[in-house]
Amino acid sequence: MVVFVGGLLVAYALWGMWWTLWGAIVIGAISLIGIAFEPRRVRSIGYRLREDDLVFKRGIMFQRQVAVPYGRMQLVDITRGPVARALGLADLKFVTAAAATAVTVPGLPMEEADRLRDELVALAETRRAGL
Known part of the structure; x- marks a missing residue:
């Protein structure tokens, strides 16, 4: 996910496409939520x-x-x-x-x-x- 977020942020910085910034935020948030729940998933x-x-x-x-x-x-x-x-x-x-x-x-x-x-x-x- 780091690669996708990085790519979207680079696209936003280079071309100023607003939707890439929102895409990076959404992908980053979903990734952080997945990381937060992973220990519970392993314990199950x-x-x-x-x-x-x-x-x-x-x-x-x-x-x-x-x-x-x-x-x-x-x-x-x-x-x-x-x-x-x-x-x-x-x-x-x-x-x-x-x-x-x-x-x-x-x-x-x-x-x-x-x-x-x-x-x-x-x-x-x-x-x-x-x-």
Whole structure:
């Protein structure tokens, strides 16, 4: 957003187009509001390993809670983008046969993601269901 705001401010300074100043103000305000709410958004994400399944929850206004039985897990995948790699973070994704239950736990430390993936794969292998 810094690039967009900067570009709009440069356009306003060079050509005096009044609408670019308002665009910069609106984009800047929306960006600041998003940054202010980000810590709350991060705290709303959680998971819990139970005896028979993994429960994942997320959401502030619209909350989603999914229970994925260990025996139904088909794939446990770790994804790391360039920013996540630089910060030492990873996303852990679980896939089942039902597309609606695909769950991604974002922002895990890499060591925790590796440990959790290994634990979930071991639990899934001991509790295969319907195969």
